[in-house]
Amino acid sequence: MRTRFPAKVYGHGTEPDPRFTLANERTFLAWIRTSLALxxxxxxxxxxxxxxxxxxxxxxxxxxxxxxLGAAAWAWFSWAxxxxxxxxxxxxxxxxxxxxLAALLVVALVLLLTGALLGGPGRG
Known part of the structure; x- marks a missing residue:
């Protein structure tokens, strides 16, 4: 039988119900989508x-x-x-x-709102 990656996860315990494993993978992919959107x-x-x-x-x-970057890293560690x-x-x-993550987004949105109120030329 071949070794599965990562051994820190698959080297312990027994196989859970596949529905739970697939739900965990869907959550991982949701975090990856969130990371891509950010x-x-x-x-x-x-x-x-x-x-x-x-x-x-x-x-x-x-x-x-x-x-x-944090969401992508969290996706991996949370899945494991x-x-x-x-x-x-x-x-x-x-x-x-x-x-x-929610707090960071609030800070970024406050910065954007403040930047819009202050106006000025963009980067160009």
């Missing part, structure tokens, strides 16, 4: 010449991009923790970074 928002803020204060526009783009818990029959982990 990255698209960050890139769009850098690529478009918007009538926003340039410094605040750049700061919001950086927050969106960092949030994208949930899968390991399913395999050994322990309680599933909690929400994790969901609250922090």
């Amino acid at each position: 990255l698209a928002a960050g890139v769009a803020l850098l690529a478009l010449d918007l009538p926003l204060h340039a410094g605040l526009q750049l700061a919001a783009a950086a927050i969106f991009t960092l949030a994208a 923790a949930a899968q390991r818990a399913l395999r050994i029959g322990s309680p599933l982990p909690g929400l994790g970074i969901g609250g922090g």
Whole structure:
């Protein structure tokens, strides 16, 4: 029998009900989609010449991009923790970074609103 990756997950416990494993994978993919959307928002803020204060526009783009990186990393670690818990029959982990991600988005949106009120030329 071949070894499955990652061994830290599959090396413990027994196979859970496939429905739970597939639900965990769907959650992983939802976090990946979220990460891609956040990255698209960050890139769009850098690529478009918007009538926003340039410094605040750049700061919001950086927050969106960092949030994208965090969401992608969280997708992997959250999937692994949930899968390991399913395999050994322990309680599933909690929400994790969901609250922090929401707070980051609020900060980015406040920066964008402030940048729109202050106006000024975009990056170009």
